[in-house]
Amino acid sequence: MYKNIKAPISDEEIKALKIGDYVYITGKIYTARDAAHERMFESMNNRDNPPFKLNHNIIYYMGPSPARKGNIIGSAGPTTSSRMDKYTPLLLENGLKGMIGKGKRSKNVIDAIIKNKAIYFAAVGGAGALLSQAIKKAAVIAYDDLGTEAIRELEVEKFPAIVVVDCEGNNLYEDVIKDYRTY
Amino acid sequence: MRNISCYDIVRNIKEMCIESTHYLSDDMEQALNKAINDEKSELGRQILNSLQENLDIARKDMIPICQDTGMAVIFVEIGQEVHIIDGNIEDSLNEGVRKGYEEGFLRKSVVEDPIYRKNTNDNTPAIIHYSIVAGEQLKLTLAPKGFGSENMSRVFMLKPSDGIDGVKRSIIETVELAGPNACPPLVIGVGIGGDFEKCALMAKHALTREAGINSEIPYVKDLEIELLGRINQLGIGPGGLGGTVTALAVNIETYPTHIAGLPLAINICCHVNRHTSRCL
Numbered sequence: 410m411y412k413n414i415k416a417p418i419s420d421e422e423i424k425a426l427k428i429g430d431y432v433y434i435t436g437k438i439y440t441a442r443d444a445a446h447e448r449m450f451e452s453m454n455n456r457d458n459p460p461f462k463l464n465h466n467i468i469y470y471m472g473p474s475p476a477r478k479g480n481i482i483g484s485a486g487p488t489t490s491s492r493m494d495k496y497t498p499l500l501l502e503n504g505l506k507g508m509i510g511k512g513k514r515s516k517n518v519i520d521a522i523i524k525n526k527a528i529y530f531a532a533v534g535g536a537g538a539l540l541s542q543a544i545k546k547a548a549v550i551a552y553d554d555l556g557t558e559a560i561r562e563l564e565v566e567k568f569p570a571i572v573v574v575d576c577e578g579n580n581l582y583e584d585v586i587k588d589y590r591t592y
Numbered sequence: 593m594r595n596i597s598c599y600d601i602v603r604n605i606k607e608m609c610i611e612s613t614h615y616l617s618d619d620m621e622q623a624l625n626k627a628i629n630d631e632k633s634e635l636g637r638q639i640l641n642s643l644q645e646n647l648d649i650a651r652k653d654m655i656p657i658c659q660d661t662g663m664a665v666i667f668v669e670i671g672q673e674v675h676i677i678d679g680n681i682e683d684s685l686n687e688g689v690r691k692g693y694e695e696g697f698l699r700k701s702v703v704e705d706p707i708y709r710k711n712t713n714d715n716t717p718a719i720i721h722y723s724i725v726a727g728e729q730l731k732l733t734l735a736p737k738g739f740g741s742e743n744m745s746r747v748f749m750l751k752p753s754d755g756i757d758g759v760k761r762s763i764i765e766t767v768e769l770a771g772p773n774a775c776p777p778l779v780i781g782v783g784i785g786g787d788f789e790k791c792a793l794m795a796k797h798a799l800t801r802e803a804g805i806n807s808e809i810p811y812v813k814d815l816e817i818e819l820l821g822r823i824n825q826l827g828i829g830p831g832g833l834g835g836t837v838t839a840l841a842v843n844i845e846t847y848p849t850h851i852a853g854l855p856l857a858i859n860i861c862c863h864v865n866r867h868t869s870r871c872l
Binding site for chain 1: 632633635639642643645646649650653654655656657658659660661697698699700701709711713740743771772773775822825826827828829831832833834835836862863864
């Protein structure tokens with residue numbers, strides 16, 4: 410049972426989501442990984458604006474492979490979110506509401522998710538070809554020189570993900586393992 | 593004495609780059625199918641089915657299985673009777689990678705300096721491990737390595753008194769710490785013995801062994817089977833979202849070592865364990 414949610418995401422949609430919920434995301438999301446986060450972090454610490462409006466937006470931690478001629482994008486699965494942990498609380502304090510990636514987040518990030526009523530989704534790691542099918546448009550909007558690490562605006566339709574940390578700080582990665590651990 | 597041309601090296605490496613990133617080897621596909629049957633968690637099975645669907649789309653539409661098409665790791669076994677002609681072997685290996693990553697629409701994921709980090713824009717240089725063997729063949733093994741899993745790998749300089757229990761404990765601890773970050777289900781490459789860099793090299797090389805093939809050394813085979821069982825009891829599961837299949841294989845290589853040491857390296861790989869070999 411998938412819940413359809415929109416991007417940018419509203420506070421009401423966030424509040425209604427719980428860990429373990431399957432979602433289909435439709436709308437505009439923004440890609441950024443290590444190098445782009447480093448630049449945004451530096452910009453914002455220098456009191457400059459980030460290259461796109463953060464408010465209510467969702468960042469997808471992803472660097473695509475190049476698109477074949479006629480295709481919108483190449484393979485486009487998530488990268489490991491924890492590498493962006495250093496930068497995330499500042500983004501959440503400045504209006505970012507959602508993140509799509511994979512893997513655990515630090516306590517600082519989870520605290521910032523709770524404080525700012527945000528949400529963290531996981532997409533299936535290693536399913537880059539499958540996930541690319543949900544991307545209908547892709548355009549570089551900042552940091553073009555970073556190649557695969559540039560910031561891209563993606564228009565997605567029914568992008569599949571699962572809620573792993575909800576706005577109350579519940580953490581799916583910690584919960585489910587208990588069900589299956591016998592060692 | 594047998595001549596092998598650099599032109600053939602470039603062409604083969606190029607083809608291997610494209611092949612390995614779009615088609616998973618048979619042993620890995622079989623391991624994934626087996627996992628779907630073994631996995632007790634419903635979400636786990638769904639994730640594994642998505643991974644299977646992903647493989648189908650990758651080969652049908654020629655989209656890389658995973659967007660992290662990796663840093664090119666190449667094992668080169670050169671027969672003593674081989675004479676390389678038409679160029680420089682290192683340049684040719686890198687040219688093959690350059691062509692493969694360009695013509696194959698693969699991601700350029702290499703930066704020229706670890707601190708200043710400017711992308712090289714052609715996925716070179718490759719990481720190349722040469723060995724000289726008997727005979728007159730040149731064997732190339734390409735294993736593009738993604739860094740989500742690479743980042744979860746570890747080296748331990750254990751004490752001899754830590755023994756086999758210390759080895760088991762360190763391997764399991766490494767997998768626990770990796771958790772969801774390395775995209776389970778995992779393939780675990782282990783090197784025991786040698787020295788600091790030898791054990792790490794063995795661990796990487798162990799990942800190129802076919803999944804499902806165990807060590808020929810009886811106690812090592814038992815260790816591989818035991819560790820696979822224990823790792824699958826950790827509950828991490830596919831995507832780290834809980835389940836009974838956390839690893840598809842544990843491959844261990846060993847080597848003699850110093851009387852004062854027990855070096856241990858664990859090279860984690862995800863389920864997109866890419867490896868392909870050709871003999872020239």
